Amino acid sequence: MSTKSTTAVLAFEVVKTACSNCNLRELCLPIGLEADELKKLDELVSTRRRLKRGDYLYRAGQGFESIYAVRSGFFKTDVLIEDGRDQVTGFQMTGELLGLDGISSEVHSCNAIALEDSEVCAIPFSHLEGLSRQIHTLQHHFHKVMSREIVRDHGVMMLLGTMRAEERLAAFLLNLSQRFKARGYSPAEFNLRMSRDEIGSYLGLKLETVSRAFSRFQDEGLLSVHQRRIRILNTAGLRRLMSHQRG
Amino acid sequence: MSTKSTTAVLAFEVVKTACSNCNLRELCLPIGLEADELKKLDELVSTRRRLKRGDYLYRAGQGFESIYAVRSGFFKTDVLIEDGRDQVTGFQMTGELLGLDGISSEVHSCNAIALEDSEVCAIPFSHLEGLSRQIHTLQHHFHKVMSREIVRDHGVMMLLGTMRAEERLAAFLLNLSQRFKARGYSPAEFNLRMSRDEIGSYLGLKLETVSRAFSRFQDEGLLSVHQRRIRILNTAGLRRLMSHQRG
DNA sequence: TCATCGGGTTGACGTGGATCAAACGCAGAG
DNA sequence: CTCTGCGTTTGATCCACGTCAACCCGATGA
Numbered sequence: 186m187s188t189k190s191t192t193a194v195l196a197f198e199v200v201k202t203a204c205s206n207c208n209l210r211e212l213c214l215p216i217g218l219e220a221d222e223l224k225k226l227d228e229l230v231s232t233r234r235r236l237k238r239g240d241y242l243y244r245a246g247q248g249f250e251s252i253y254a255v256r257s258g259f260f261k262t263d264v265l266i267e268d269g270r271d272q273v274t275g276f277q278m279t280g281e282l283l284g285l286d287g288i289s290s291e292v293h294s295c296n297a298i299a300l301e302d303s304e305v306c307a308i309p310f311s312h313l314e315g316l317s318r319q320i321h322t323l324q325h326h327f328h329k330v331m332s333r334e335i336v337r338d339h340g341v342m343m344l345l346g347t348m349r350a351e352e353r354l355a356a357f358l359l360n361l362s363q364r365f366k367a368r369g370y371s372p373a374e375f376n377l378r379m380s381r382d383e384i385g386s387y388l389g390l391k392l393e394t395v396s397r398a399f400s401r402f403q404d405e406g407l408l409s410v411h412q413r414r415i416r417i418l419n420t421a422g423l424r425r426l427m428s429h430q431r432g
Numbered sequence: 433m434s435t436k437s438t439t440a441v442l443a444f445e446v447v448k449t450a451c452s453n454c455n456l457r458e459l460c461l462p463i464g465l466e467a468d469e470l471k472k473l474d475e476l477v478s479t480r481r482r483l484k485r486g487d488y489l490y491r492a493g494q495g496f497e498s499i500y501a502v503r504s505g506f507f508k509t510d511v512l513i514e515d516g517r518d519q520v521t522g523f524q525m526t527g528e529l530l531g532l533d534g535i536s537s538e539v540h541s542c543n544a545i546a547l548e549d550s551e552v553c554a555i556p557f558s559h560l561e562g563l564s565r566q567i568h569t570l571q572h573h574f575h576k577v578m579s580r581e582i583v584r585d586h587g588v589m590m591l592l593g594t595m596r597a598e599e600r601l602a603a604f605l606l607n608l609s610q611r612f613k614a615r616g617y618s619p620a621e622f623n624l625r626m627s628r629d630e631i632g633s634y635l636g637l638k639l640e641t642v643s644r645a646f647s648r649f650q651d652e653g654l655l656s657v658h659q660r661r662i663r664i665l666n667t668a669g670l671r672r673l674m675s676h677q678r679g
Numbered sequence: 680t681c682a683t684c685g686g687g688t689t690g691a692c693g694t695g696g697a698t699c700a701a702a703c704g705c706a707g708a709g
Numbered sequence: 710c711t712c713t714g715c716g717t718t719t720g721a722t723c724c725a726c727g728t729c730a731a732c733c734c735g736a737t738g739a
Contacts, residue, residue, distance in 0.1 A: 264586055268675045272593045274586045286586065288579035295586065314572060318565045325561060331578045332535035338585035339511055339521045339533065339542065345592035346519045346636035350726070381687065389593035391727055396688055412687075412735080428515045597696065628717065641696055643718055659705080659717080 203227040212280025212368070213254050214308070214326065222320050229316055232307040242283060242297040242305060249287030251307040255279050258303020259378040263386070264295045273387040276300075276379060279368055285334055300378040345389045353388040354398045355427040358408075362417055377413040450474040459527025459615070460501050461555070461573065469567050476563055479554040489530060489544040489552060496534030498554040502526050505550020506625040510633070511542045520634040523547075523626060526615055532581055547625040592636045600635040601645045602674040605655075609664055624660040
């Protein structure tokens with residue numbers, strides 16, 4: 186678990202399955218809803234599902250019915266093509282949504298896999314559409330979430346298309362750091378839930394290259410790295426490195 | 433202009449600005465709407481806008497108000513970061529939507545630029561949200577469009593992360609071919625609206641590499657290339673090349 | 680205690696694509 | 710018609726990252 190700097194997001198073991206009760210509601214779909222609207226949303230989130238590390242939340246090819254909100258834990262999504270190649274398309278943490286890719290064709294287009302024991306709220310999509318016809322705020326928020334996913338993907342495309350290895354890793358770490366921070370955890374110290382191989386897949390690099398970049402960052406005093414435990418020592422340095430013109 | 437194999441999608445110079453009149457309605461937002469619903473949609477599309485080659489439809493940083501449906505012409509979108517690097521994130525043709533990236537933050541996150549003289553329908557987003565609260569079909573279709581954009585982006589990430597230069601170009605050409613075909617144009621012969629540099633930017637390659645790949649394809653009898661005019665001679669060959677395991 | 684195993688690190692070497700540079704060819708201007 | 714300029718092609722060289730291989734380290738279990 187990451188070092189926490191506040192306790193706001195902890196204490197996951199609440200009894201009732203209800204958005205109105207959920208301490209994630211500032212991160213998740215219910216953002217900005219009124220009390221009565223929140224109550225309606227409660228009916229929406231029908232199922233909670235627990236997954237163990239390594240479990241699939243869904244697989245590419247499976248019929249799409251629900252999107253999922255990560256309640257606790259950590260996921261990766263990946264796509265694979267016939268010839269065996271695959272790529273990690275994202276890592277999802279608390280409060281983030283999974284499954285948006287399935288809307289377009291009624292079939293999931295990627296795998297979603299728990300990287301640690303996790304819990305999700307299943308949100309039947311047709312219900313969500315129904316409710317968002319009633320609640321403008323919910324509708325608009327949902328549209329924003331989808332759009333944000335598109336913008337995020339553009340960022341990854343940028344990273345894959347124009348950045349060199351160390352820049353990619355710096356960008357990745359800064360992004361993780363910022364997301365941990367937003368959840369009340371330390372932005373400077375955390376441990377990675379994913380392997381070097383998975384990071385490499387996400388960043389379009391081989392695991393050896395990722396490992397070497399970590400070592401270099403450590404040598405330069407930007408990070409301390411012990412296995413999957415990361416401590417960011419020089420955020421500004423990472424940021425500078427990231428936005429340095431190649432050459 | 434691309435060689436047309438049917439005339440279904442031509443004759444853009446209709447008088448009335450109305451979805452119900454538009455010969456693109458099988459490609460665009462109105463898919464699957466009933467006549468009376470289509471009539472409501474007509475009121476939605478308030479503005480038509482003409483652009484000359486090189487004109488910006490919108491710029492990164494501008495406030496977001498509308499999404500745009502390409503009525504005729506060809507666009508690219510690109511993002512840039514402070515240090516001057518930029519990347520083309522997509523090419524949009526007839527019937528495709530532009531501006532979805534702006535929903536998340538109420539501000540456009542990329543530039544959209546016409547690659548030839550073009551025309552778009554502006555769809556005020558708040559109106560679209562309003563109408564899609566009334567028309568389930570429209571709502572669902574819009575969600576599918578957004579989701580499809582996410583899936584498309586995952587495909588590009590895959591391409592950028594795992595494919596080598598020639599595979600990327602093959603994938604790009606096959607994708608273009610298929611989109612031309614869907615619009616009633618020849619899938620085998622078309623001319624590119626974008627420069628080698630823009631293709632390279634999209635594919636994460638330098639323009640020289642793109643040019644060399646074109647030459648190689650020509651040498652191997654897969655294509656004939658004259659400037660921007662492309663003729664696909666061996667689709668299966670391209671497809672095979674695309675999905676060949678590296679090494 | 681040691682053996683095993685999977686993930687991680689490190690080194691040596693090869694290569695695909697970037698970089699640098701020159702020449703080409705088509706289009707528009709005079 | 711030639712001149713000019715930009716997009717493209719092609720060649721020579723370089724280098725970042727991939728590949729292959731050895732080794733390390735912490736966890737697990739007999």
